[in-house]
Amino acid sequence: MKTLATGLFGLALLSATPAFAQQADHSKMDHSKMDRAAPAAKAEPARDARAPAAQTAIEHAQMDHSSMGHDMSGMQGMAMPRADGRPATPVPPPTDADRAAAVPPAGGHAMHGTTRQYYVLFNRLEGFDAGPGSGQAWEAHGWVGGDRSKLWLRSEGERSGGHAESADLEVLYGRAFARWWEVVAGVRHDFKPGAAQDFVAVGVQGLAPYKFEVAATAYLGRSGQAGARLEVEYETRLSDRWILQPLFELEFHGKDDARRGIGSGLGTAEAGARLRYEVTRQFAPYIGIVHERAFGRTSGMRRAAGEEVRDTRLVAGLRFWF
């Protein structure tokens, strides 16, 4: 019914009322008197398909636009396809001036979305009370690059009793390969424990469901020693500024390394919880508790060396980024 009416209306429009005049009428009409409450029926003569087409058009052309209802739903037919395929307002043929104005500049547009950014996070920079004395530890990472590709730096280390127990630095190329994940590959250099050594590193990192931050990396050393590290971190918001950050870390080793006190298999597991107060988003002091435990052959080596197999520490430190 509506389609038919629309078609008739369109036909009528073409035959009786030049569309251009239609336009002009509208620009002259007095909208100020338009009344939202006016019955919409007034605007719908075309709906009556029984009315002769020509009469419909005339009615429309002569009808009182000033009292047209605000509800134009009855006028949807105005957007009908025109029989001749020509626009109601003609598209002017382009002039030479238009063509000249349309020549883009030689330089091209600045490439949105290609900026290089950087980020450095000292996730943990802390002191702790070790059994006989005290120590310090850090874990930091950062990147430089774009949305898909980044150069990553990761570093972790620990000092106690005034000398470095462990310290490493990883330099990795990271490439986003899925919504929440990127693959990383590069090298790891251990300054300590023992003599310096290098590994090739391959891993994945990203955001698991429920926003667990996960990093899993496998390492292969020059002389065949292999290892793996898995880190999972979470942020529990107690309030906007008080944030509890549980952390879980596992270390695996491929073979024994007696000089460094490492046994093959699961070496150590660490679980920690740090409560920070974000003075700003970028700067937050924290306190926390960390429990570390050695397993398997590593624990045997520790026992033999007279070291603790389990260790619980209180930590206090700073988390900041820039």
Next chain:
Amino acid sequence: MSSDPFGRDADGLSKPSRRRFVQGLAAGGAIAGLGLWPKPAWALKGPGNANVLSGTEFDLTIGETPMAFTGRVRSAVTVNGSLPAPVLRWREGSTVNLRVSNALPAGSVHGQQTSIHWHGILLPANMDGVPGLSFDGIHRGQTYRYRFDVRQGGTYWYHSHSGFQEQAGLYGALIIDPVEPEPFAYDRDYVVLLSDWTDLDPRRLFSRLKKMPMYDNHALRTVGDFMRDAGRDGLAATLADRRQWGRMRMSPTDLSDVNANTYTYLLNGSTSLGNWTGLFRGGEKLRLRFINGSAMTHFDVRIPGLKMTVVAADGQYVHPVTVDEFRIATAETYDVIVEPSGQDAFTIFAQDMGRTGYVAGTLAVREGLRAPVPPVDPRPLLSMADMGHGGMAAAKAGEMACGANMGMPGMDHGAKPGMGHGAGMQSHPASETGNPLVDMQAMSPVAKLDDPGIGLRDNGRKALSYSMLKSAFDDPDGREPGREIELHLTGHMERFAWSFDGRKFADAEPLRLNYGERLRIVLVNDTMMTHPIHLHGMWSDLEDAQGGFLVRKHTIDMPPGSRRSYRVRADALGDWAYHCHLLYHMEAGMMRTVRVGEGIA
């Protein structure tokens, strides 16, 4: 300077005196910016609209001017020393000449090159002011001559299209007096230009968004929220809700990327303390020309105690519709008529969509009055329906985070594209699949034309929705679109990466249109943010849910989970920018070139 700078004798003033007046304002604008002065000196001279340039010849000088909106002095990018830039008043049918000079100092943090884009204006491509697409930009010490015929009337605005200069202050109102009498009457006329100001170097703000996109969201849900929700909705429902959002790695409190925790909102360049005031006498009708000149902010605007009759949107007449409140997306303009009476003062209240802050000004019978400023509304939560993961029923259910309707029964894969019914499961471009820069896809997006938007539903006030906007004229082209282009708005919240179809500007080819053709653009929002999408050089004729012509606009706002279609008549040769008007989204890549050529598509 008459007391009504928008008086009917707009052409009257001689240019030299106008120029001097403008220079006088440079200092005034800066002082007013302090926000601590009870009354900006210049407001006394020309109530409301201090800084108007009219005619056909304009000299605009872009430079740096110290401004202090928060108490700290920062260098803003200004036009003739003024923020906002002077109101330009043109006349339809005239030819305007605008000489725009770059007087930015060497080593400016805002860059060496500048530009002005005339937002919503139909003009030749080389006058559009987008460096690299329309021209080379204006380099330091250079002057670019813009010259074009003014072919339309209404309220528009202009702003820089270079770097982040728009954030730093380069925006101003553009008013074009139409040839034909306007279809409404009013006694006074005020521009109400809303914007967002930050003391940060905008480049640093962009970097901050890349490092920590959630920085400004201080409403991330806490353990306390969990307990409260579990108490109210039950533990199972609360867990289910957290599971949904947790799986998506998203937060229902993410309504905007940058909010009042960073921004100070301005109304005509004044903070709330500065209290911009528009004067009226009882019984008068005021025309308020609202312009959202912000970089990143959707404002929800109302004037408690007054009804507002919207008479134009994006410069084009609409059938008058009376509302209590409207949301104005970045780059949109709405002309409203109000008739203040019964009170000496009314507050113009504009709160951000994320409900973190506001800016207020006053309509009053004399300077120095204030009406009560309402509190900012409670912060809404996005629901799965808001995200495009629910059916119509879920969407209507309001802002309750109810279950996502993942497997829509009886879904219709063959739903006609472009009709916006959203009845079926939405398909997605292949370039989104496995794309690390796309963090979500709307499953069953709908047009949402009759939805005023999150935070405006069922608040006891009548809020404007797109379906209430009906152009006061018929579809000026009238042809059925000959073809259809579907584009998806895509992004990644954690990487702060934004794009169309998962491809950033740098990685995408231009969209090619044939000169003279009529086509339909269908946009699908596959993100959780609201994106105002602006096509340069041509109108965007929004369609209703049945595919009929609804309203002519230059900027189409796209809430999350929406699918909206509009018609474009490719009647302007050249390369045109097409982008999200949230500045940092555009900068991150949510932009395309639209190339209109003869026989290229």
